[in-house]
Each structure stands twice: as C-alpha cells, then as structure tokens.
Amino acid sequence: MVDLLGETNAAPPALPSPAVRAEDLGIGILFEVIRDAAIVGDATTGHIVLWNPAAERLFGYRADEAIGQSLEILVPGALRERHRTGLAAFARTGRGPLVDGDEPAVLPTSHRDGGEMTVELSLTPLSVPERPSLAAHRYVLALIRDATARERLAAEREVVYAAAQAAADRLGKLVDLKAGFTAMAAHELGTPVATIRGLVDILAAGDLAEPEQAALLAAIRSETDLVHRLVADVEAAAAVERDDFGLQPHPVPVALMLAELAAFAQTLPGDHPIRESVDESVMMTRVFADPQRIGQVLRNLLGNASKHTPPGTTIELRVREDGARVRIDVADEGQGIPAGDLERIFTKFGRGRDAEGRRTPGVGLGLYLSRRIIEAHGSELTVTTRPGEGTTFGFHLEIAA
Incomplete structure (x- = not known):
C-alpha cells in the first residue's frame, strides 16, 4: 500500500486494520447503493476500511486506493491535530462532539487533486460484531455530502x-x-x-x-x-x-443666444426686471453648442427664477469669458433652496417650491433635462444658494475656434 500522505504529513503509526465487509458491520448492501459518500473508519487504527462508489466520485480515490490509507488523507493539514485528538477520544470512549451532534457538521475536506471542498459530515458509531478479530476495534460510519455546490447555490x-x-x-x-x-x-x-x-x-x-x-x-x-x-x-x-438624446453642436454667436433669450424674458410672469451683466468681449465670441438645447436650459433657468421668487425681484443674467470657456449664470433674489432639496430638484419629476412654499407648476423635468444637456456639452450645471438671499445656477461652454 502506498502512503498517500507522504512522510511530512504522515499520521502516527498504527496497527493495520483487519479486513472488514459491510455485512460484518451490519450495514450490508445499503453501504454500496446509498447516494451519499459513505466511509467506514477504524478509530482504533485511524485507517479507512470501507469506501463506497459515491465516495470515489466525491474524493477522486478508487476504493482500492483509499482502503487501508489513513483517514487523514481526507483531512486538511490545519485540522489534522484536532482530528487525531478527536479520533483518539472516540477510540477510547465511543463518544465525541461530531458523533453526538444532532446536526451534520460542516467542515473542509481534502480532495485527491490537492484542493479543498466543504462537506456536511454525519458520524454514526457501528456495533462491534461478534468476531474476535474485530472486537478490539471501534468503527464509525461517515456519511458525507458535498456542501460546496449547496453553498454556491x-x-x-x-x-x-x-x-x-x-x-x-x-x-x-x-x-x-x-x-x-x-x-x-x-x-x-x-x-x-x-x-x-x-x-x-x-x-x-x-x-x-x-x-x-x-x-x-x-x-x-x-x-x-x-x-x-x-x-x-x-x-x-x-x-x-433611451440614450437617444442627440446633440447638434456647432459654433453659435453668444450675441444671438442672448437676443433670443431677451425675447423670451419678456414673456415671464411676475414683473421681474432682468439685469444683464455681460462682458463686452463676449458679445463677439462664439461658443460650441447646440443652440436649441442651450436655449432650452436658459429658458428653464429664467423661468424657474421667475416662479420661485417674489414678484418684482430682480433676475440677473451674467455672461463672461473664463479662460477658454464662457461662463453663464442666472441669479435670483429668492429665499434660496433648502439643503435637503438641492439634489432632489435635479431628479426626474422633482419640483421646487415657490416664494410661498407651494409646489411650483410643471412636471418636474426642467432641471433634470438641463443637467443632462449641460453634461452632454462636457460641462456641469452648478447651483449655489444662500438662505434668504437667492440662488445661482451656472455652467460653462467651450469657446469655438
């Protein structure tokens, strides 16, 4: 018989186990046909004495390879000292935590290929038959089920x-x-x-x-x-x-965008004066943008400013060059936005409140779309707010070459 453990991991020397048949231990034909891996170990010697076909499939050893080997071929190295202690106690007393447990133990075990797998282990002491050659030995039946697949499942x-x-x-x-x-x-x-x-x-x-x-x-x-x-x-x-939000950007004169926005501002409710703070140099500048979409953003920002502020308060439109970009801000003199609402107003169907605290009309898509449009232009729609003083929304657009 070949020692499958090797010298460094060899179990303590033990007397060889006598040859045993399943019938000798009262488990007969059931041992061969049971679906679980079934192994009979001799606790007195620490050897495997019976090995059924299901055990061959589970552990990778043929019966003729496993029988006569130490039970430790199935025990990972880190658990072998614990295994030896428990086996010795069972050999003396016929008792042990794994034998006396009501539920299967879940343990790692070793496969022939060197890997480990998790199994459910149930141990049952076997009665010693009336055979003098076997009477000095204590046997245990191990029923083993692969729990790796169950854990994965x-x-x-x-x-x-x-x-x-x-x-x-x-x-x-x-x-x-x-x-x-x-x-x-x-x-x-x-x-x-x-x-x-x-x-x-x-x-x-x-x-x-x-x-x-x-x-x-x-x-x-x-x-x-x-x-x-x-x-x-x-x-x-x-x-x-649908990810079908196509843009058609091209060079657009800032002056043209502002002229169209001024016409829209005349239709705003609330009698809000519009103050324009525009750098003169910007009026000769072109930005790379989709004018329809940017116009939609600016109309939305002006419309929000008029809805969320008391009538007669000023709305300021600021436009200036900022390096290789143009910065556009829309500022109002309202009550500001509560900190808890700053992200919600950018969500789909999220609506703010007017100067009296009532939900403003609309379907709550304006700022959601505005943020998406500005992000599609490679920029960010920012918001700064001061309680009791007002709110400013702004973004950058790249200057066209």
Whole structure:
C-alpha cells in the first residue's frame, strides 16, 4: 500500500486494520447503493476500511486506493491535530462532539487533486460484531455530502434574490413614478387645455371686437406654447432614458443666444426686471453648442427664477469669458433652496417650491433635462444658494475656434 500522505504529513503509526465487509458491520448492501459518500473508519487504527462508489466520485480515490490509507488523507493539514485528538477520544470512549451532534457538521475536506471542498459530515458509531478479530476495534460510519455546490447555490440564490428585490423595488418606484407622473401630467396639461377651450368658445361666439379677439388669440398662443413645452420636456426625458438624446453642436454667436433669450424674458410672469451683466468681449465670441438645447436650459433657468421668487425681484443674467470657456449664470433674489432639496430638484419629476412654499407648476423635468444637456456639452450645471438671499445656477461652454 502506498502512503498517500507522504512522510511530512504522515499520521502516527498504527496497527493495520483487519479486513472488514459491510455485512460484518451490519450495514450490508445499503453501504454500496446509498447516494451519499459513505466511509467506514477504524478509530482504533485511524485507517479507512470501507469506501463506497459515491465516495470515489466525491474524493477522486478508487476504493482500492483509499482502503487501508489513513483517514487523514481526507483531512486538511490545519485540522489534522484536532482530528487525531478527536479520533483518539472516540477510540477510547465511543463518544465525541461530531458523533453526538444532532446536526451534520460542516467542515473542509481534502480532495485527491490537492484542493479543498466543504462537506456536511454525519458520524454514526457501528456495533462491534461478534468476531474476535474485530472486537478490539471501534468503527464509525461517515456519511458525507458535498456542501460546496449547496453553498454556491445559496450564494447565487442570494445574488438572484437581491437582484430580484432591487428590480422589484425599482419597478415599484417606477409604478409610483408613473402613477404620480400621470396624475401630474394630466393636471398640468389639463389646465392650459381647459383654458384654451374656454377661450376658443368665447371666440366662436363672435361677440368680441377685433382688439379683444387679438388679446384672446395671444392668450391662446401662450397657453398652446405652454402645452408644447410640457410635451417637449416629456419627449426629451424619454430620449434621455433611451440614450437617444442627440446633440447638434456647432459654433453659435453668444450675441444671438442672448437676443433670443431677451425675447423670451419678456414673456415671464411676475414683473421681474432682468439685469444683464455681460462682458463686452463676449458679445463677439462664439461658443460650441447646440443652440436649441442651450436655449432650452436658459429658458428653464429664467423661468424657474421667475416662479420661485417674489414678484418684482430682480433676475440677473451674467455672461463672461473664463479662460477658454464662457461662463453663464442666472441669479435670483429668492429665499434660496433648502439643503435637503438641492439634489432632489435635479431628479426626474422633482419640483421646487415657490416664494410661498407651494409646489411650483410643471412636471418636474426642467432641471433634470438641463443637467443632462449641460453634461452632454462636457460641462456641469452648478447651483449655489444662500438662505434668504437667492440662488445661482451656472455652467460653462467651450469657446469655438
């Protein structure tokens, strides 16, 4: 018989175990057909005396290779002293923590290829038969089941469960968002649509003079523009979600952007004076940008400033060169933004509060889209706020060559 442990790890010398059959120990044919790895050890000598086919598959040793070897071929080096102590105690008393335990022990064990695996181990003392040659020996039946696959399956199950839970949480949030968005969009779109219908009904009656008709038509156009902006924001948000938010940047004169913004500023509610602080040199500068998208950002920032500040307060538009870039800031004189709201206002459907603390109208996509647009231009939409003094939003655009 070849010593599979080698000299450095050899077990203490022991008397050889007598040849034993399963029938001799009262376990008969069941030993061969049981699905678990089954090994019978002689605790008196520390040797393997029986080895079933399932043990061959689990440990990689054929029965003729394993029988007669020390039980320590299955014990990792770090556990061998503990194994010897426990085996000696069992040989003397027939008792031991692994034998007396109600549940299988989970332990590392050694494979023929030198690797380790985790197994579930159950030990059962075997009755000594009435054979003089065996009476001096104490035998134990070890039933062993590979727990490595079970542990891996449990770990995979935990990962899958965590992923499923995260997906369920996200789905729940999306459902809540969808429900909230549907109600919000219905309200925000319903108000101007109802206004438009009422104005159209008045026009259809035909009882108004031309100046009054012109005023009603202007009001209808304003409400229609509002609906258009709401729908455009929703479409843009959908494009962001699809990663289909394409830009068309090209050199754009700063003066042209400011002229278009000045025209928009005239339509803002709240009678807010607009103060422009613009470096003269900037008016001759071109920036590399998508003018439609940057115009959308600037209109949103001016619109927010007008909605979130008391009527009559000044909104300042600052434009200056900053190295190879142009810096644009929109500052208001409102109450500032609470620290807890600074990130929320940039989330989808996140809405701020007006000067009276009420939720502002809109679907809450303006700053969400503005941040995405500015990031797509390689910049960052920053915000600084001072309680009771106001808030400033700003960003940079690269100067076109």
